[in-house]
Amino acid sequence: MEFNDPKPTEDEMINAYVKTEEEAKKKIYSVSTSTYTGFGALISEELSCKVKGLPGVLWVLPDSYLDVPNKDYGGDLYIEGKVIPRPQYRFTEQRQIRNRSRPRYDRRRETMQVERREPTQQNNWNQNQPPSSTGHQAPDN
Amino acid sequence: MNKRFLQNVLFAPLDSSLLPSNFHLKSKAFLIHKLSESTDLFLTNSLQSSILKLGFASDTFTINRLINSYVKLRETNTARKLFDEMPEPNVVSWTSVISGFNDTGQPQTALSMFQKMYQDKSVAPNEFTYASVFKACSALAESRIGKSIHARLEMSGRRSNTVVSSSLLDMYGKCNDVETARRVFESMIGCGRNVVSWTSMITAYAQNARGHEAIELFRTFNADTTSLDRPNQFMLASVISACSSLGRLQWGKVAHGVVTHGGYETNHVVATSLLDMYAKCGSLSCAEKIFLRISRHSVISYTSMIMAKAKHGLGEAALQLFDEMVAKRMRPNYVTLLAVLHACSHSGLVAEGLGYVNSMVEKYGVVPDPRHYTCVVDMLGRFGRVDEAYEMAKTIEVGAEQGALLWGALLSAGRLHGRVDIVCDASKRLIQSNQQVTSAYVALSNAYAVAGGWEDSESLRLEMRRGGNVKERACSWIEIKDSVYAFHAGDLSCDESGEIVRFMKDLEKRMKERGHRGSSSMMTSSSVFVDVDEEAKEEIVSLHCERLALAFGLIHLPEGSTIRIMNNLRMCRDCHEAFKLISGIVGREIVVRDVNRFHCFKDGSCICRDFW
Numbered sequence: 110m111e112f113n114d115p116k117p118t119e120d121e122m123i124n125a126y127v128k129t130e131e132e133a134k135k136k137i138y139s140v141s142t143s144t145y146t147g148f149g150a151l152i153s154e155e156l157s158c159k160v161k162g163l164p165g166v167l168w169v170l171p172d173s174y175l176d177v178p179n180k181d182y183g184g185d186l187y188i189e190g191k192v193i194p195r196p197q198y199r200f201t202e203q204r205q206i207r208n209r210s211r212p213r214y215d216r217r218r219e220t221m222q223v224e225r226r227e228p229t230q231q232n233n234w235n236q237n238q239p240p241s242s243t244g245h246q247a248p249d250n
Numbered sequence: 251m252n253k254r255f256l257q258n259v260l261f262a263p264l265d266s267s268l269l270p271s272n273f274h275l276k277s278k279a280f281l282i283h284k285l286s287e288s289t290d291l292f293l294t295n296s297l298q299s300s301i302l303k304l305g306f307a308s309d310t311f312t313i314n315r316l317i318n319s320y321v322k323l324r325e326t327n328t329a330r331k332l333f334d335e336m337p338e339p340n341v342v343s344w345t346s347v348i349s350g351f352n353d354t355g356q357p358q359t360a361l362s363m364f365q366k367m368y369q370d371k372s373v374a375p376n377e378f379t380y381a382s383v384f385k386a387c388s389a390l391a392e393s394r395i396g397k398s399i400h401a402r403l404e405m406s407g408r409r410s411n412t413v414v415s416s417s418l419l420d421m422y423g424k425c426n427d428v429e430t431a432r433r434v435f436e437s438m439i440g441c442g443r444n445v446v447s448w449t450s451m452i453t454a455y456a457q458n459a460r461g462h463e464a465i466e467l468f469r470t471f472n473a474d475t476t477s478l479d480r481p482n483q484f485m486l487a488s489v490i491s492a493c494s495s496l497g498r499l500q501w502g503k504v505a506h507g508v509v510t511h512g513g514y515e516t517n518h519v520v521a522t523s524l525l526d527m528y529a530k531c532g533s534l535s536c537a538e539k540i541f542l543r544i545s546r547h548s549v550i551s552y553t554s555m556i557m558a559k560a561k562h563g564l565g566e567a568a569l570q571l572f573d574e575m576v577a578k579r580m581r582p583n584y585v586t587l588l589a590v591l592h593a594c595s596h597s598g599l600v601a602e603g604l605g606y607v608n609s610m611v612e613k614y615g616v617v618p619d620p621r622h623y624t625c626v627v628d629m630l631g632r633f634g635r636v637d638e639a640y641e642m643a644k645t646i647e648v649g650a651e652q653g654a655l656l657w658g659a660l661l662s663a664g665r666l667h668g669r670v671d672i673v674c675d676a677s678k679r680l681i682q683s684n685q686q687v688t689s690a691y692v693a694l695s696n697a698y699a700v701a702g703g704w705e706d707s708e709s710l711r712l713e714m715r716r717g718g719n720v721k722e723r724a725c726s727w728i729e730i731k732d733s734v735y736a737f738h739a740g741d742l743s744c745d746e747s748g749e750i751v752r753f754m755k756d757l758e759k760r761m762k763e764r765g766h767r768g769s770s771s772m773m774t775s776s777s778v779f780v781d782v783d784e785e786a787k788e789e790i791v792s793l794h795c796e797r798l799a800l801a802f803g804l805i806h807l808p809e810g811s812t813i814r815i816m817n818n819l820r821m822c823r824d825c826h827e828a829f830k831l832i833s834g835i836v837g838r839e840i841v842v843r844d845v846n847r848f849h850c851f852k853d854g855s856c857i858c859r860d861f862w
Contacts, residue, residue: 144513154731155808167539170507171500 277304278312285319294319314342321350345379348386357386361395368402377411384417393425410441416450423454449485452492461492465501472508481508483517490523497816497843499531500729518544522551529558532814532841532848549580557589562848563858565597582614584622591622595629596847598861603629620652624659631663632861639663640672650683661693662820673697688714725818726795728803737798746802753801761831796825796842804836817844821862830854 139149149172152160161169281297281304288294298316306312313336320329326347333339333347344367351360364383367375375383380403387396400418403409409418415438422431431454438447448471455464468489471481481489486509493502506524514520521544528537541555552575559568572590576582582590587610594603607626610616623646630639643660657676664672673693680690691714698706727736735744744750796817803813821844833840834854842849850857 141511145510145515147510154811158808158811168506168510170503170510172504172507 278306278309281306282312282315285315288319289323291323291325294323308337310336310338310340310343314340314346317343317346317350321346321353324350324354326350326354326356339373341373341376341379344373345376345382348379349382352382352386352389355389357389360386361390361392364399374406377408377414380408380414381417384414384421388417388421388424391425393422393427396421396425412438412441412444412447415441416444416447419447419454420450423450423457426458428454428458428460445479445482445485448479449482449488452485453488456488456492456495459495461496461498464489464492465496465498480512483514483520486512486514487519487523490520490527494523494527494530497531498729498734499528499533499814500731502527502531515543516545518546518548518551522548522554525551525558526554529554529561532816532843533812534558534562534564534848534850547575547578547580549575549583549586552580553583553586553589556586557592560589560593560596562850563596563862565593565599568593569599569602576614582616584616584619587614587616587618588621588625591625591629595625595632596858596862598633600629600633600635620646620648620656624652624656627656628659628663631660632666634667636660636663636667636669636672640675653683654680658689661690665693665696670697724795726799726815728799728813728815730803730806735799735802737795737802739793739795746805749805750798750801753805754797757801757832757835760835761828764831764835766827766831794822794825796821797828800829800832800840804838810838812839812841814841815843817842820844820846821849826856826860826862830856 137148137150141147157169160166281301285294285297288297294316297319301307301312301316313332317329317332320326320332329347329350333343336343344363348360348363348367351357351363361383364375364379364386367373367379380399383399384396387393387399403414403418408414415434419431419434419438422428422434431451435443435447435451448467452464452467452471455461455467468481468485471477471479471485486505490502490505490509493499493505502524505527509515509520509524521540525537525540525544528534528540537555537558541551544551552571556568556571556575559565559571569590572582572586572593575586587606590606591603594600594606603626607618607622610618610622623642627639627643630636630642639660643656646656648656657679661673661676661680664670664676674697677690677694677697681687691710695707695710695714698704698710724739725736727734729735796815799815800813803815807813821842826849829840829842829849829851831854833851837853840851842851844862847858847862849862
């Protein structure tokens, strides 16, 4: 049973937690302090329920079920107590507002609301429309 | 914007002695550069006058830029006027104006412009034109026009382009034609699929109540190690909303994990869909956690939270949130008001509910529609004011589908308060409009039975069977780890049935010790309307699907964890009583989502305060 543990705690706290248990070191497989502050560990479901209640723990979320190969989605590798950094993809809101040389039309305002007919769902409310198209203007000098 | 600023911004470089000899081109380039940066209408106006004065009024390229600038500022009328005056509009001009109409919520006009363009024949639409046009069709959910434009697209040979195909796919999805959308998606392998295409397909599935396929596609997308694309915030939001509609908390949590890994936790779109998912899957505390961590709230996040609290029976808290939202100067929309009415309805705040529906228009500018009135009818009915509910229902003009909800609500109210007359009228209306016919027949049959007319009841059931109306089977399901286990009433065909029955019998013993009288009490025996003796009644009731699901959950879920059960019908009184007791006996929290709302059982009581 695999679980992932993002927490807003300090790196030192994580290390302190790990140092107390040799077992724990073996079970932890990834660590991150940049994109998020947390670690991933292989633990049983019962233990994950107990961890939920600890101070400083924000979320305890399962890592499996989506069959992602190599669990390769974020975080640095943590093998035998050593942190092996991997290039992190950072999503920042600023990226969306690039200084484009060509004018663009898409206004991706996050609160754009669209009337949608949904015959089978009852309590739906306006979903944000994914960007399906953008109008490009080719410079025709 | 003052004159000095204009001097500095616009005219200084033109006076500069550093200007090279190709003065003409330089100033055109300069104007265009300024236009692209302009976020101010006044500045754009001034630039327009400069353009005219410098003699660029008939230069297509420059005017295109000007049109684009106005479109960005949402001045579509001005853009249109400029376009009309152009001697030689090119494909870029047409596309700019069409997109402009799209973006300002005028898809109909965008489409008519496209028609003109097509009839004009002087300019051929390019990929971006088609993409904009399909976006307009999506907004209108117009599949007929969309299909004919699709035909033209195929004939033009521009189909193998990722942007066009993605918007075509999206259009079919929004027009509820998921099969065709999938065919478009499959055909895109040639021209390449990017994160936008995948997102459009996932969204098409999610928004057409095919959540399983949406998740399956998400899995496939993630499993492709050759692709460098990672899920973006829009894909994640769609995946999470698919989990919401399926009520799959574990999958939702996994998606949350992906969100965290990708660093999207602070994104508003994602956060609101997470909130909604936790609320719909019965984890109100997680929903609240997400809500509190959102830095910049909007109508959507507030509405989601209000609805979540409403469905969990926390009416006063929901109304408080509503007041908070209004105080922050956010305008409620029709869904917000619907959530508010639900809050009043599920918590018995009848006076407040009536107040809201009567003042909606003046205070918030929202006109109540049949859904709002249905909520009020439901509320009045639940609270015993059935006559008022009946009167209100009769005055509302509804189509067949919305009428089903309205008269269905009245039917439940009538049954609850033993009003055979109302039950009969409501049932007949439902049967006539061919909506929810099965439950109408059942209600009618039960009403006759209560009145003692067993023959009438039985003949009605025969008629039902002859007409092929099968009663919707009561079903409960529970999610454990990766799988969902569904239980039907009285169905003990699974492998673990022996263990479940033993567990339940043990529970019943402990319940009886605490004074639970089973189904032999006066109140509860009326829940079973078939003419059988008491002992058999007890057997039938004890095998209710929610109890089976509960036993299964108690056996398989770890100690101390919350049990979450989903029900397709309203929870019956017997089970509600039993669940209260069981939560106290085993010391676990039990959350049950029934067709209307959530019940949270803890330490012997339910959050609904026995009012549902």
